[in-house]
Amino acid sequence: MGNLRGLGVALVTPFHEDLSIDWESLSRLIEHNIENGAHYLVVLGTTAEVATLSLEEKKKIVDYIVGVNNNRLPLVLGIGGNHTLEVKKNIEEVDLSPFEAVLSVSPYYNRPNQEGIYQHFKSLAETGKKIILYNVPSRTGQNMEASTTVRLAKEFPNLFMVKEASSRLSQYFDILRTKPKNFSLVSGDDENTLPVILAGGNGVISVLGQAYVKEFSTLVKLAFERKVDEAYLLHNKLVNITRLIYKEGNPAGIKTVLAEMGIIKNHLRLPLVRATEGLQEKIREEMRAFSR
Numbered sequence: 001m002g003n004l005r006g007l008g009v010a011l012v013t014p015f016h017e018d019l020s021i022d023w024e025s026l027s028r029l030i031e032h033n034i035e036n037g038a039h040y041l042v043v044l045g046t047t048a049e050v051a052t053l054s055l056e057e058k059k060k061i062v063d064y065i066v067g068v069n070n071n072r073l074p075l076v077l078g079i080g081g082n083h084t085l086e087v088k089k090n091i092e093e094v095d096l097s098p099f100e101a102v103l104s105v106s107p108y109y110n111r112p113n114q115e116g117i118y119q120h121f122k123s124l125a126e127t128g129k130k131i132i133l134y135n136v137p138s139r140t141g142q143n144m145e146a147s148t149t150v151r152l153a154k155e156f157p158n159l160f161m162v163k164e165a166s167s168r169l170s171q172y173f174d175i176l177r178t179k180p181k182n183f184s185l186v187s188g189d190d191e192n193t194l195p196v197i198l199a200g201g202n203g204v205i206s207v208l209g210q211a212y213v214k215e216f217s218t219l220v221k222l223a224f225e226r227k228v229d230e231a232y233l234l235h236n237k238l239v240n241i242t243r244l245i246y247k248e249g250n251p252a253g254i255k256t257v258l259a260e261m262g263i264i265k266n267h268l269r270l271p272l273v274r275a276t277e278g279l280q281e282k283i284r285e286e287m288r289a290f291s292r
Contacts, residue, residue: 003074003100004132004161006039006203006224007217008186009210010047012251013061014264021057023064025264029210030068032263036213039203039220040074041065042103046139047207047251050078052269066098076132076205080105084120091127101130103163103205108140114148125156136165136188146174153183163188163205169195176200190216190242194235197223207250208242211257212290241286248275256283 011033014025033041043065044050044058053061062077069075077099081087084107091102107120124131133152135144143166152159164172165188172192175185176199184202187193193204197220209216215238222231245253252268252275259266260283266274275283 004040004076004184004186004202007037007209007213007220008040008042008076008203008205009033009038009213010042010045010205010207011065011210012255012258012264013048013050013053014258015267015269016265017267019267019269021061022265022267026061026064027068028263029258030065033210033213034069034072037217038073038209038213039217040076040100041069042076042078042205043099044078045103045205046078046105046136047254048078049251049269049272052272074100076101076103078103078105080134082107082110084123088123088127091124091129091131096129101132101161103132103134105134105136106140106142106144108142111140111142114145117142117144118148118151121152121159122156125152125159128158131159132186133159133162134165134188135162137167138165143171146171146178149175150178150180150183154180157182160184161186161202164196165189172196172201173199191239193219194223194231198226198228207254208238208245208257211254211261211263212238212241237290241283241290244279244283244286247279253279253283256280257287260284260287 014022016022043062075098079090079102104124106117121133137143149162161184163186169192186202187196187204190206190208203220206216219231219234255266256275258264268274
C-alpha cells in the first residue's frame with residue numbers, strides 16, 4: 001500500500017492513424033512519466049479506451065508496459081466490468097506478479113443497488129488479491145455510497161484502497177472520517193487532488209498528471225507537506241486546463257494535450273472521436289498561457 005502513495009497516472013492508449021496501437025508513442029509516454037516524477041502507473045484503466053481493445057491487444061499492452069517500465073515504478077492493472085463472475089475469473093487467472101494491485105470499477109450499466117455493489121466486491125475480495133475499489137458514478141450510472149465503501153473496507157483487508165470520483169466532495173470526507181486505519185483513499189478527480197490530500201487522502205490517480213507530471217507531482221508533494229498556500233497557487237494554475245480536458249469526454253481532451261506536447265498522435269477509436277477544433281484551440285491557448 002505504501003508504494004501507491006502520491007501521483008498515479010491513468011495511461012492513455014496511443015493509436016496510429018489506422019487505429020493500430022502506437023507502441024513508440026506508448027514508450028515515450030511511459031518514459032515521460034518516469035522521468036518527470038510520477039509515483040505509479042495505472043495500466044488498462046478507462047482512460048486507456050479499454051472497452052475498444054481486444055483481449056489480445058490488452059495482453060500485448062500489459063506485456064509491453066511491464067517490459068518498458070522494467071520495475072522502475074509500481075504498476076496497477078485495471079480489471080473491471082459488470083459481469084461479476086467474469087471479472088472474478090479474470091482476476092484469478094491473470095499473472096499479477098508485476099502489479100501492486102488491481103483497480104476494479106464499480107459495475108456499470110446494470111446499476112445495482114448498494115447491496116449489489118457490496119456483493120460484487122465481496123466476490124472479488126474472495127480472490128485474495130489486492131484490489132482498489134473504483135467509484136465513478138459519471139461513467140457507471142450508480143454511486144457507491146460512502147457507507148458501502150467503508151463496509152467493504154472493514155470486512156475485507158485486501159480491499160485496501162478506493163479511487164473515489166464522486167461529484168460530491170462531502171463523500172470523500174465521509175469515507176476519510178469513517179474508514180478503518182489501514183484503508184486509503186485517492187482522488188479520482190484531478191481537480192479534487194489538493195483538498196482530498198489535505199483531508200487525509202493518499203494522493204490521486206490522475207488523467208492530466210500524465211502530461212503535466214512535474215507540476216502534478218509537485219502539487220502532491222506540497223499537499224503532503226502541508227504547504228497550503230504554495231499548493232493552491234499550483235492548483236489554481238492547473239484548474240482551467242483540468243476542466244477543459246473533460247469538456248468533451250475522456251480521453252479526448254488529454255489526448256489533445258499529449259499530442260500538442262509531441263508525445264502521442266491525436267487518434268481515438270470509435271465511438272470516441274477527437275475533441276472538436278474549437279475545444280482543441282481552447283486547450284492550446286490554455287497550454288500556452290500555462291507555459292508563460
